[in-house]
Each structure stands twice: as C-alpha cells, then as structure tokens.
Amino acid sequence: MKLLFVVCMVSMLLVVGMVGAAFPQEEGVWRITAYCGCSKCCGKWSDGHFASGRKVYVGGVACNWLPFGTKVIIDGLGTYTVEDRGAKSYFGSKSNHIKHLDVYFDSHEDAKQFGNQYRSVEIVK
Ligand SMILES: [Zn+2]
Secondary structure, three states, rough: OHHHHHHHHHHHHHHHHHHHHOOOOEEEEEEEEEEEOOOOHHHHHHOOOOOOOOEOEOOOOEEEOOOOOOOOEEOOOEEEEEEOOOOHHHHHHEEEEEOEEEEEOOHHHHHHHHHHEEEEEEEOO
C-alpha cells in the first residue's frame, strides 16, 4: 500500500513536470544581453532606428514575440519598452518564445560591459 502511494506521488510529479514543460511560463528568469546602435552590433540595421520605426533611445529592448510597445520590468534594471527585433535563433519567434531580451545602450562599451546576465522579468499587461 505504501509503495503504491509512492508510485502515485512520483507519477503525479512527472505529470506536473511535463505540463510545466509544455506550457512554459512567460515570466521568470530571462537571459538579458545588451547592444548599441553601431554597425558592430546591428550590421546593416544600424540606421538609428528600432525595428518599430522609432528613433533609438535608452529604455528600448529587443524581443521577437512581444508586440512593440509592450512594457517589461527587468529586475534590478527598471522598466523597458519592446521596440526592436533580433535574430530568430537567439530571440525566437511568435511560435517559439525564447526568454531573451536585448537591452539598448547608447555606448558600445557599456553594452559590451553589460555582457550576458540572467534576471527575472515581468511582462506588464
Ligand atoms: Zn555596438
């Protein structure tokens, strides 16, 4: 009887784990990287504008599957607005929600120094 109980508990945990994997939470810990508007960071896209069409400004971030204008709160950094898009392999797409934000900086050095961080992100609805 006790063994059956343990087996039940284990299979329940497995099911919960599988459901969790099938419906990943959009919020939680994200990978945060940084870039600036220079040609090293943006290549041919370095025209001083985000993909949204707005002029670049500090406070804009790139995310491929949140609509332009969506506000996200990055833990320890502040509130940012989705203005840009990035490579699908890094940032996913509408059908592949990769938790990765690219934060815009005015200076290439600052962006480089920021590096690669992991922080919790809250999407403001
Ligand atoms: Zn740069």
